[in-house]
Amino acid sequence: DGKNIVPMVPSQDHKRAYDNDLGANTGGMGAYAPAPIITQELQDEIAETILQPTIDAMRASGAEYKGILYAGIMLCNSKPKVLEFNARFGDPETQAVLPLMQSDLPDAIDACIDGNLRNAEIKFSSGAACCVVLASGGYPEAHEKGKIIYGLEAAQKIPDAAVFHAGTKFNAEKEIATNGGRVLGVTGFGSGIKNAIDSAYSAVSKISFEGMHFRKDIGYKALAK
Incomplete structure (x- = not known):
């Protein structure tokens, strides 16, 4: 809201085009939330040493910022380093974060607009979500x-799953x-990351179009934790 920040659930993106982080960089082939690699201690450190100082510096420079601030962060030797900021939600991170927002x-x-974020009630569930692009x-x-997409209705009938349109x-x-x-972001939800992954890929299995490709390992880094 220009002065205060409220971190949302951390989400981990998958940038490479193919499984096992192979292939070219993309806009993101999937994401999951929460990201176990971001402990509460680390999230607090990011808020205190990166996010809050950024907002404070913008206000001090006369460019007070209100709204969504996406911070792309990489851990280097266990230390958070900023790759980029965006004045918008992340894609596909948002498709894994917002379903957890209660x-x-x-x-x-x-x-944010009213400058009253400190008193806002912002809650997230304790579950998990996984989005497959x-x-x-x-x-x-x-x-x-121009390839016809099949199976959307069947995918939307899968319990604990949702299909988000992008390039359609x-x-x-x-x-x-x-x-x-x-083309599409297919998100599964569950009490834990495995349930979320299973729901997402169950819905993915119903969809097809000529040339369709997707990663089959979205969320598996979280299982290893």
Whole structure:
């Protein structure tokens, strides 16, 4: 809200195109939340040494910032280092974070606008979520478009799962087709990360389109913890 910060649930992205972190960098092939690698102690350190000083410096420079601040952070020798800041939610991190939010997002945004974030009630569940990105053939290089997407209704019937559209469109026949590199984000939820992963991939198994590819190891780093 310009002065105060409230960290959301930490989420871990998967940047590389293929399993085992192989292939080219992408906009993100999946994410899970919470990220066990970020302990409460480390989250407090990030808030105190990176996030709060950033907000304070912006205000001191006359550029007070209110809203969502995405911090892309990498651990180097167990120390947090900033890769980037974005004045928006992360993609696909958001598809794993917001399903865990128990309080209302619009209320939190209003509190940011009003400068009253300190008194806002912002709650997250103790569960987990895993988002798997379904990408077009060729992504992250030149990729195909206009491929009809099958199985969306079946995927949406999977318990504890949701399908988020990204690079999609209606074609001339009013069929849902691909229209970008990252086409869909399929998120599973559960009491723990394994349940969330299972739900996500159960929904993924119902969806198909020509050239579709996705990583099969989203969330497995969390299982190793």
